[in-house]
Amino acid sequence: MTLAQSVLSGDRLSLARLLTHVENETIEGQQALEALFAHTGQAHLIGVTGAPGTGKSSLVNQVALSFRNLGKRVAIVAIDPSSPFTGGAVLGDRVRMRDLSGDPGVFIRSMASRGSLGGLAQATAGVVQVFDAAGFEIILIETVGAGQSEVDIARLAHTTLVIEAPGLGDDIQAIKAGILEIADILVINKADRPGVESTERALKSMLDLAHPVPKIFQHHGQTMLVDAPGASAPKPLLWMTPIQRTVATDGTGLPGLIESIQAHAEHLRQSGEWLTRERARLEAEFDLSIQQRLVARFRASVPESRLDEMLESIQNRKISPREAVNVLLKGSGV
């Protein structure tokens, strides 16, 4: 049985092994991903992002538990910027294990930051595909911070949760602005803390600024436009980002949050947006594949010494990087 087959058959150890292969970008990992591709496209991918101090990890655990109680198999992919020497990823897993350990319907994977630009987003996409093929119906992708890479990773998801908390630092405001645009659901966690009202007001006014609300009926973020009189059911049209208050430490607000997540999935399916997002994601993956293949072929066609020579000339400012590429492409025959 191949590694891919073992994963499809539900073997947990094979799953763990394959995830490591995919993270390390081995040939074996690539082959298994190929074999599994036809089995992907079933899972609901949920991105969870937000600034430090918002209690993201606890909330992700609670969301996972809630979906488990609904009978769903849940995978958590935690993007952890901790470096190897602090063991941050390992510690994170251990803390989570207390709540979710021993449950075969849950699988948690922490991923450390990668050296190369885009490397993390790519490895994450691979890991998510493996979980998808392995039959995890809910995949939670948790990122720390609000940088470009978090936005890129959020783009993987069907539904993106942005977590806020009352009373965080002074330039949080600036960060919110950039991240608001990717939020399908806004969560104010630690909602038992002082300042929750003003946080909610601030978020609401930012949302209003971004998306003026038409006169329509809202239910858990799903915006319904009541059709002509006698219409059988209201139709979903636009998604108006809802704001959900939660207290992850005691589970307050979780049922409402889960309903919103499910309403968003429903909205995506009915509006056709699910397929649009799916397509955009696959297109990005396809583009990356093209790029990698072309670069590899080019590298193989140019001797290392010639590349070194060019770099030397670039460093001495005799030739610009673009000119150097021109020269190499002419000579390479690729």
Place this chain on the structure above:
Amino acid sequence: MTLAQSVLSGDRLSLARLLTHVENETIEGQQALEALFAHTGQAHLIGVTGAPGTGKSSLVNQVALSFRNLGKRVAIVAIDPSSPFTGGAVLGDRVRMRDLSGDPGVFIRSMASRGSLGGLAQATAGVVQVFDAAGFEIILIETVGAGQSEVDIARLAHTTLVIEAPGLGDDIQAIKAGILEIADILVINKADRPGVESTERALKSMLDLAHPVPKIFQHHGQTMLVDAPGASAPKPLLWMTPIQRTVATDGTGLPGLIESIQAHAEHLRQSGEWLTRERARLEAEFDLSIQQRLVARFRASVPESRLDEMLESIQNRKISPREAVNVLLKGSGV
């Protein structure tokens, strides 16, 4: 006179125009960058990063003022994740203007987050090159957050400052770990706040864990190993990340911070590390150029309809992205 020539002659308006071209990746911007390349490589690039709430922007302003007082021309590139609709970038500039306005030796440029992966890092590299060619001796690159993109942008710099502050949120600790590795100088800003001792202790122990300190003499972070008796001067060997306390709002600690920055530049030059970093940066730029050129050539060789067909098959899980690339490369003749 070409745009590049106007910029070299010191015309501020042309500089502003060229920066916009470079940010928008226009042909005119590309051509000017080509023309300016030979004039780059002079500036000291200083990356400044850290979590929200650390007072980064005020500190960057103070560092800029300090270098102005030393007679240096200073550019600030502020990477701002704010979205267009909040006008965060504009506001940021206006606040800064109070301190630095009217000084022709200072130029501030805010850059908004970009849509594409790596887009921001690339645009930032271009903007930095323009400032370098235009004769700005100190270029401060300020990023918000601690994501992968911040790390990528920090890699542009010769010297990276990581800003902390006492008493920030609970998962700050995890972020620190990842970002510590890129820090050449650690700054505890808002050092007049309670908790500064424990923040410094925590940072010190993390540094010790990462880099055990050999028995050597330290001066402003520059580690000297005192040679055999009678040696004329101690030689720089390793850089031991120093921790500097500052209070940006009143300038406390700034002289020490500036000395450390200068000591780091000196260390880089004497150890040969300056050239190594320069080379790594140019190599990355070169790689990106190759990649973009190859992809553009490939795209031009494949009809749009053929690409759409392939994407359709990928979406239907009939073919994987990698297989699709194989098929296209065989047929493309590229």
